[in-house]
Every structure is written in C-alpha cells, then in structure tokens.
Amino acid sequence: MSCMRPGGRWRAFDNGRGGEGNRAPSARTPPCGGRPAKHPVQRGLQKGEAGYPVRQLVNLPPAPAIAYATVRTCRRTTSDTVERKDSRWSLAADARTLREENARMTVRVDGKHIALFATPDGILACNNRCPHEGYPLAEGTLDNGCWLTCHWHNWKFNLKDGANLYGGDRLRVYPVEVRDGRIWVDTADEPPEEKRARVRRDLHAALEDNDYFRIARELGRLAAIDGDAALAVADAIEWSAERFEFGWTHAYAGAADWLALHDERQGQDAKLTCVLEAVGHIADDALRQPRYAFDSGSEPYDEDAFVAAVEDEDVARASRIARGGLHLGGFDALDRGLVRAVLSHYSGFGHSLIYVDKARSLCRRLGDA
Numbered sequence: 001m002s003c004m005r006p007g008g009r010w011r012a013f014d015n016g017r018g019g020e021g022n023r024a025p026s027a028r029t030p031p032c033g034g035r036p037a038k039h040p041v042q043r044g045l046q047k048g049e050a051g052y053p054v055r056q057l058v059n060l061p062p063a064p065a066i067a068y069a070t071v072r073t074c075r076r077t078t079s080d081t082v083e084r085k086d087s088r089w090s091l092a093a094d095a096r097t098l099r100e101e102n103a104r105m106t107v108r109v110d111g112k113h114i115a116l117f118a119t120p121d122g123i124l125a126c127n128n129r130c131p132h133e134g135y136p137l138a139e140g141t142l143d144n145g146c147w148l149t150c151h152w153h154n155w156k157f158n159l160k161d162g163a164n165l166y167g168g169d170r171l172r173v174y175p176v177e178v179r180d181g182r183i184w185v186d187t188a189d190e191p192p193e194e195k196r197a198r199v200r201r202d203l204h205a206a207l208e209d210n211d212y213f214r215i216a217r218e219l220g221r222l223a224a225i226d227g228d229a230a231l232a233v234a235d236a237i238e239w240s241a242e243r244f245e246f247g248w249t250h251a252y253a254g255a256a257d258w259l260a261l262h263d264e265r266q267g268q269d270a271k272l273t274c275v276l277e278a279v280g281h282i283a284d285d286a287l288r289q290p291r292y293a294f295d296s297g298s299e300p301y302d303e304d305a306f307v308a309a310v311e312d313e314d315v316a317r318a319s320r321i322a323r324g325g326l327h328l329g330g331f332d333a334l335d336r337g338l339v340r341a342v343l344s345h346y347s348g349f350g351h352s353l354i355y356v357d358k359a360r361s362l363c364r365r366l367g368d369a
C-alpha cells in the first residue's frame with residue numbers, strides 16, 4: 001500500500017519495522033541479559049525475500065488471546081506519593097498482589113498507566129502503552145525476565161533500560177523499590193528542557209532514517225511538550241541545509257505553504273498533519289544525500305556585488321555576501337538583491353522566483369535563525 005507524497009514521490013506505508021504480526025516471540029530467545037533472535041531486517045533480508053515481514057494493514061489479525069481485562073489495574077491516590085529532589089516515589093501496589101495476579105498487573109499512579117512485572121531479576125515497571133501505537137504492554141510476552149514483546153507488531157523492549165531491539169522509539173521504564181512488601185515506583189518526569197532536547201535528538205534520528213511514522217510520533221511528542229510542533233520545521237531545515245546541493249528543493253517551498261495551512265487550521269491533529277507533511281518531505285529529499293561543503297565565510301553585504309556574483313555563477317562569493325546580508329538585517333536585507341538576481345533570467349521555469357518568495361514566507365514565519 002502506498003500514498004502520494006508532495007513532490008510526486010511514492011512511498012510505502014510499511015516502514016520495514018515490526019511487521020511480524022502477532023506471532024509470539026521465538027523460542028530461541030536467550031535468557032535475560034542476552035538478545036532475542038534477530039529481526040529479518042537485521043539479518044539483511046530484502047523486501048520480497050522469503051522471511052521478510054509483511055505488515056498487515058488490512059484485516060489485522062485478532063488481538064492476542066489474553067484479554068486485557070485479565071490484567072488487573074489498581075488506582076492509587078496522590079497521598080501515596082512522596083516527592084524528593086529529582087524523584088517522585090509513588091506507592092504502586094503490594095508485592096503479594098502482584099504475585100497473585102500472575103506476576104503482572106497494571107496500576108494507575110500519579111496520572112500514569114504503568115505495567116508491573118515480577119521477574120527473576122526483581123520487579124520491573126514500564127509505561128503500559130507501547131511507544132509504537134499504544135498497545136497495552138501488560139499483555140505482551142516476557143522472555144526470561146527482561147525482553148518484553150508487544151503483541152501488536154512484535155516490537156521488543158528491554159524492560160531494564162527501555163531499549164528497543166530494532167532501534168527507534170524507546171520504552172519508558174520506571175525505577176522500582178520494594179519496601180516492606182510494597183512496590184514503589186519513581187514517576188518523576190525529566191525536566192521539560194531535557195525532554196525537549198531528547199525528543200529533538202530522536203526526531204533527528206527519525207529524519208536520518210526517513211522513518212515517516214517515527215517522525216510523526218516524535219512530532220507528536222514535541223507537540224505534547226510545547227503545545228505545537230511548528231518550530232520542528234526550522235529544526236528540520238537546519239538539519240537538512242547542508243544536504244541540498246543547490247540549497248533548496250520543493251520540500252522547503254512546500255514547508256512554507258504547509259506552515260501557512262498550519263496557522264489557518266484549528267485543532268492539534270490538523271496542525272500536526274501540516275507539520276508532519278513539511279518535515280516528512282524534507283527528510284524524503286535529504287535521504288542519502290551527502291553533506292556539501294558550502295563556503296561558510298561572510299563578506300559585508302553589497303547588493304550590486306551580490307547580483308554580479310550570481311551573474312558570474314560564483315557560488316562561493318555569492319554565498320559569502322548573502323551571509324553578510326543575513327548578519328546585517330536578516331532576509332529583508334537580502335530580499336531586493338535576490339529578486340533582482342532571479343528576475344535577470346527566467347531560470348528554472350520560474351522556480352528561482354518562487355523559491356525566493358517561499359524563503360521570504362519561511363523567514364517571516366520562523367525567523368531568520
């Protein structure tokens with residue numbers, strides 16, 4: 001299954017990860033501390049080869065036999081929470097109750113839905129929502145204590161540190177302490193600035209992989225922190241700027257229009273879609289592009305000298321003068337010189353002129369930074 005992307009590219013919905021359906025994890029999975037058998041992608045299989053996973057997009061197989069209701073959920077009150085510097089210990093459950101509940105249960109503490117597992121390595125806790133598409137992880141399969149397989153698309157997480165066996169989205173795990181037979185979980189969130197920095201790093205990793213669905217998830221996480229993910233477009237432009245040999249592609253031009261649409265639309269879903277299309281197109285165009293060694297110098301801005309450098313096709317000098325203009329007064333300082341340069345020729349069937357117009361829109365919307 002595929003869809004048309006801006007710029008006319010076709011892409012498959014299947015991102016090549018986690019497509020093994022609801023199959024239970026392999027019996028070859030080694031004890032805790034080892035790693036389960038490799039995913040077919042890691043074994044170097046190509047799409048279409050025997051053994052390569054095919055993601056079921058339609059007629060998804062039924063949910064696993066274990067009913068969600070069989071995992072008991074307990075709710076604790078905020079009076080069971082003790083806050084200390086950098087930690088927030090919340091009483092989650094009695095250890096005996098966990099044993100009675102088949103060594104797994106879910107609890108709601110401090111506004112979080114947490115899955116608890118009694119394992120040979122002690123009690124481990126994680127977010128009950130799979131970071132992929134939110135399936136309840138308390139219903140997953142636990143191999144010898146630490147590798148938890150989500151039953152929806154077979155992603156595997158290390159319950160000790162949250163690592164994702166296939167790379168990509170990590171699972172949030174919580175520190176656990178058992179005191180006097182009672183299970184306490186540290187539910188402290190990282191400070192917003194640290195969380196934002198981490199999500200931005202994860203977004204960059206998703207851009208590197210051109211993983212459209214992970215980009216969507218990371219943008220959603222940014223929106224949850226900041227209320228809006230529009231500034232991620234500036235982030236993606238900065239990330240990609242050295243990868244476009246000619247400075248621009250339709251992705252940047254499209255980003256200006258997606259941001260205009262974003263500002264018109266109401267509702268977080270619609271806004272997020274606009275940002276996703278802008279950022280996703282940038283990642284698509286930057287895929288496998290090397291970093292070009294653009295001249296990083298700067299010269300005092302002179303409009304005539306800039307237009308002459310463009311006319312001479314002296315890219316290095318034009319870049320240096322343009323940078324001087326940006327330092328002087330942002331895009332506004334450059335605007336007239338750029339328009340003069342592009343109107344001198346009907347270059348690229350008018351693309352140059354369109355790109356100047358879109359650059360103006362982007363700089364006004366995102367700032368010149």
Ligand code: FES
Nearest residue numbers: 130132133150153
């Ligand atoms: S692997 Fe897809 S929801 Fe968990």
